[in-house]
Every structure is written in structure tokens, then in C-alpha cells.
Amino acid sequence: MNIKRNINPKEICDQIKKGNITALSKAITLSESNIDSDQELANKILAKLKTKNKDSIRIGITGVPGAGKSTFIESFGNHITNLGLKLAVLTIDPSSSVTKGSILGDKTRMETLSTNKNVFIRPSPASNFQGGVGKNTRESIFLCESAGYDIILIETVGVGQNEISVAEMVDFFLLLKISGSGDELQGIKRGIIEMSDLIAINKCDGDNVKDSIKAKNEFKLALQLFPKKKSNWKPHVLTCSSLTGEGLAEIWECITNYVNLTKKNNYFYENRINQNKSWLLQIIDYSLRKSFFNRKSIKIKLNNLIKKIEEQKISIFEASRKILSEI
Numbered sequence: 001m002n003i004k005r006n007i008n009p010k011e012i013c014d015q016i017k018k019g020n021i022t023a024l025s026k027a028i029t030l031s032e033s034n035i036d037s038d039q040e041l042a043n044k045i046l047a048k049l050k051t052k053n054k055d056s057i058r059i060g061i062t063g064v065p066g067a068g069k070s071t072f073i074e075s076f077g078n079h080i081t082n083l084g085l086k087l088a089v090l091t092i093d094p095s096s097s098v099t100k101g102s103i104l105g106d107k108t109r110m111e112t113l114s115t116n117k118n119v120f121i122r123p124s125p126a127s128n129f130q131g132g133v134g135k136n137t138r139e140s141i142f143l144c145e146s147a148g149y150d151i152i153l154i155e156t157v158g159v160g161q162n163e164i165s166v167a168e169m170v171d172f173f174l175l176l177k178i179s180g181s182g183d184e185l186q187g188i189k190r191g192i193i194e195m196s197d198l199i200a201i202n203k204c205d206g207d208n209v210k211d212s213i214k215a216k217n218e219f220k221l222a223l224q225l226f227p228k229k230k231s232n233w234k235p236h237v238l239t240c241s242s243l244t245g246e247g248l249a250e251i252w253e254c255i256t257n258y259v260n261l262t263k264k265n266n267y268f269y270e271n272r273i274n275q276n277k278s279w280l281l282q283i284i285d286y287s288l289r290k291s292f293f294n295r296k297s298i299k300i301k302l303n304n305l306i307k308k309i310e311e312q313k314i315s316i317f318e319a320s321r322k323i324l325s326e327i
Contacts, residue, residue, distance in 0.1 A: 005030075005037070009044040016045075017052060017149050019086075021120055025146045028122060031139040046139060056145045057259055060166045062156040062192070063176030068202050069155055072176055074110040075242040079252060080151055081118045088120045088144035089113070090137060091155040138169050138279050148226055150293040152163055167195045168278045171268060172255055175199045177219070179211035193219075194226050198254050201318060204239035204247065212239045231267040233258055298326055 007026070015023030030042035063069045073089060080087050089110070113119050122140060141152050156166050167173055175196040191200070199219050205213035219237045227237070236254050240247030262268035292298060302323055308314040 003043065007041055009041060009048060012045055013048045016049065016143065019148050021147075024120065024143055025122070027143050028124075028136075028140050031136045031143070032124060041163040042139070046142065049143070051142065051145045052148045056150055056152060057172065057255065058141060058152045058154065059255065060154045060156060060170035061176060061201070062166070062174075064178065065176050067176040069176055070110055070240040072200075072202055072240070073153060073155055074113045074211060075245060076248055076251065077110070077113045077119060077153065078116070079245070079248045081116055083148040083252075086118045086120075086148060087116075087151045087153065089119065089122070089149075089153045089155065090144070091123045092137070118204035120144065120147070126238055138282070141169060148233040163243045167240075169275055171262075171271065172197050173259055174251075174255075176202050177215065178203050179208060193222065197229075197231075197258055199223075199235065199237045200247070200250065201237070201239045202242060205241040205244050209239075231258075231262050231271075232265055233261055245277050292327070298323070301326065 003327075007030075012023050012027055016027060027042065027045050030038045030045065033039060033042070061069060062074065063072075077087050077089060103153075110121060114121050122144075124137070124140065137154060142155070144152050154166065154170060173196050175192060175198070177199055179201060198222075201212045201215050201219075216237050216239050223235050223237065226235075238247055238250050238254065240251060259268065262271070305314065305319040305323060309316060310318055
């Protein structure tokens with residue numbers, strides 16, 4: 001059922017510009033909705049808004065299972081807000097294949113951070129969307145920046161080949177790793193390491209300090225084998241502890257050094273432009289798919305062709321040609 005909401009886009013925009021969290025949450029909910037009327041409202045809101053904070057930094061964070069992403073984000077987030085910066089955390093939870101809903105609740109995993117008035121935490125289900133991010137993560141980033149947030153942290157689902165697409169929407173990419181999980185370089189896709197601007201070895205505390213330093217040295221050697229990045233940035237490897245706070249200041253310094261370098265050589269701005277191009281193509285692709293598959297004649301023809309495939313009366317290639325001839 002397509003229920004139309006009683007929402008005034010201009011009022012929502014005005015509230016978002018003032019940093020109203022309720023209005024921001026409503027706008028993100030609308031952008032994530034699959035209801036046509038909600039999408040229409042979301043598009044009106046997005047069209048009216050302009051990014052309030054043009055000096056924002058978008059940071060993508062991924063890590064191997066057990067690397068302690070949520071604990072790290074809570075500790076690192078507190079460090080960022082202590083510097084007087086506003087932080088938005090967009091966490092992408094694994095989705096149930098049955099309900100498409102979010103499995104984990106990030107506000108329960110980040111108890112201290114969630115009570116900070118300068119922090120906005122928004123968990124979103126991945127909904128089987130490829131790339132380790134949610135379907136409307138870009139829209140959420142834009143809305144958070146419009147609300148005046150300085151730093152946008154995007155926590156991805158986990159390490160995998162498809163995580164690479166998150167690089168198309170962030171300025172800085174951080175790979176979180178731990179020592180003592182077997183061969184330090186195994187099980188991580190080459191592309192993940194290649195796109196990383198910083199590899200942080202987490203849980204460097206207690207009896208794990210020696211192994212963490214060893215892992216750090218191994219990754220440093222591995223990074224020497226990779227080609228030079230377009231940004232002219234040499235990826236760093238650091239150790240840290242989310243429990244003690246050790247190394248968090250160095251990680252923040254690394255990020256600010258990266259931003260300063262890439263703004264000076266103009267890569268930062270070129271990358272943002274390329275991200276917008278990619279976003280435009282994604283919007284067009286999504287809109288064309290939705291328009292095509294929602295056509296009644298296409299639904300009927302597609303169902304008939306699927307039935308013929310099941311009955312082995314037609315090949316997949318012939319069926320694809322027949323359906324694509326409708327474009």
C-alpha cells in the first residue's frame with residue numbers, strides 16, 4: 001500500500017540545516033524507502049539541500065571479523081568529538097535474507113558514543129546491496145553533511161571483494177586488522193589492501209603488543225609491492241588499542257595529513273567530482289531498472305519467458321534478446 005506521508009520538504013530541509021536530528025533521520029528513512037511517494041519526497045528534499053559543511057571528511061572503515069570495528073569507532077569517535085568536531089556514523093549491518101532487516105543494533109554496541117550530543121549514529125541494513133554499503137549510503141552522507149557534520153564515518157559490512165565499491169564514496173579508507181588470526185596477509189583481497197590509505201592493527205594491548213608490531217611490519221613490507229597511488233599518498237600502517245586509546249591520536253594525525261596533502265595536490269577535489277559522476281550513473285541505472293521492471297507489459301512478458309525457460313522451450317540468450325527488445 002502506497003501511503004502518502006504528511007511531510008513538507010521545505011520544513012524538513014530548514015530543520016536539517018539547523019542540525020535537527022529528527023528531521024535528518026526522517027529524510028534518511030525516506031531515501032531508504034522503496035515506496036514511490038517516499039522516494040518522491042526524498043528527491044525533493046535532496047534537490048533543495050546544499051551541503052552545509054564543504055570541509056567534511058568522509059572516512060570508510062572496514063575490517064576482518066573480530067577486528068573490533070564498533071569498539072574502535074566508539075573510541076575513535078570520542079577522540080574526534082573531543083577535538084570539537086561533529087561526527088556522523090553510518091553503520092551498515094548485515095541484512096536478513098528473509099526480512100531484509102538489520103540484524104545488529106549499533107546504538108547498543110556504541111553506548112557511550114550514542115549519548116554524545118555531537119554524534120549522529122544511523123544503522124542501515126545492507127539489504128543484499130553489493131559493495132559492503134547500503135543502497136542509499138551516498139544520500140545519507142549528503143544529508144549528514146547538509147546537517148553540518150564535520151566527519152562522516154562509514155562502517156562497512158566486512159572484508160570481501162565487493163567492499164571496494166565503498167571507495168567511490170569516501171575520501172579516506174581505513175582497513176582495521178588484528179594480529180594472531182593466522183597468516184596476517186591471508187584471507188584479505190588484494191584490492192582491499194591496494195585501496196587502503198591506512199591499515200590499523202587494532203587490539204595492540206596486553207600480551208598482544210608484540211604480535212601487533214610484527215603484523216604491522218609485515219603489512220609495511222607488503223605495501224611496498226603495490227603501485228603508487230594516484231593521490232601520491234603513501235599508505236601507512238599503525239597500531240592502536242580501542243581499550244586504552246593508544247594510537248588513536250596518530251590515526252587522526254594520519255588522516256589529517258592525508259587530507260592536507262590531497263587538497264594541496266588537488267586529488268581530494270578531483271576524487272569528489274569523480275564520486276559525483278559515479279553517483280549520477282548509479283541514480284540513472286537504478287531509475288531505468290525500476291522504470292523498466294515496473295512496466296506491466298514487461299512483467300507479463302518476463303513471466304512468460306521465465307516459464308518457457310523452465311519448460312526448456314527457449315534459451316536464456318534468446319529470452320534476453322526478446323525482453324531487451326522492449327527497451
